[in-house]
Amino acid sequence: MxxxxxxxxxxxxxxxxxxxxxxxxxxxxxxxxxxxxxxxxxxxxxxxxxxxxxxxxxxxxxxxxxxxxxxxxxxxxxxxxxxxxxxxxxxxxxxxxxxPKRLAASLAAAQAAADSPGGDLPAGIGRPATQALLGTGVTTLEQVAQHSRAELLALHGVGPKAVRVLSEALERRGLALRG
Known part of the structure; x- marks a missing residue:
């Protein structure tokens, strides 16, 4: 139900x-x-x-x-x-x-990118967070590091768990979220 x-x-x-x-x-x-x-x-x-x-x-x-x-x-x-x-x-x-067609095409492209290898976003952030990031053009951890915690949380599909997983992955690479 x-x-x-x-x-x-x-x-x-x-x-x-x-x-x-x-x-x-x-x-x-x-x-x-x-x-x-x-x-x-x-x-x-x-x-x-x-x-x-x-x-x-x-x-x-x-x-x-x-x-x-x-x-x-x-x-x-x-x-x-x-x-x-x-x-x-x-x-x-x-x-x-x-x-609208362009918006639908953008989400479809993000879904296709989420299903195919290429970026280095950790799988542990979940599909909604991955799609949200890909939908804004963020495909790598280096690109994630250019955003603040608040900016990431403002994206539909990105929650506290996804930000924590991203932060941990960034830390392992010697990177951190902006500000």
Missing amino acids: TTVTQLRKATLVLPEVEEGTHFGMVAFSVRGRGFASVTKDGRVQLHLPQEETDAALAAHPTGEPLVRTGTPIGFRVPLADIDGEDLNALVRAAWFSRA
Whole structure:
């Protein structure tokens, strides 16, 4: 069973996501375009392309199409009926469907870089922190050293544990975070 808190974590780790309200619902948008919301009765609504909606409907029998003025625009399912992993995947798909093309391409490139060798960022910082750093062009520990602790923590996906792991890796190389 997932919760609004888990939905919030899944959405806010993505670039340029803002939380607000829409018709009294908790809602999430990217550059002003809504992609996820939660109804007062606990149903998550996700704007998805038709093929993603069809797959979600097949995987979740309690789900239903999300329709606006007769046009299918996505998928709705009770939060209690979806597991965290599926929710994360659907949230990402919804974000990609609503994000501007360049921003989506930037995240896709960061994900590809995170999956391939090349940089020397420690794996122990976690995938969200790795993606956040790669999304800002930081691929090496030397580049990490050019930032302060506060700057790193300001990135969505980078938490205290990731900063600690990065600091320890920098220390082993004789480097430190700025200021």
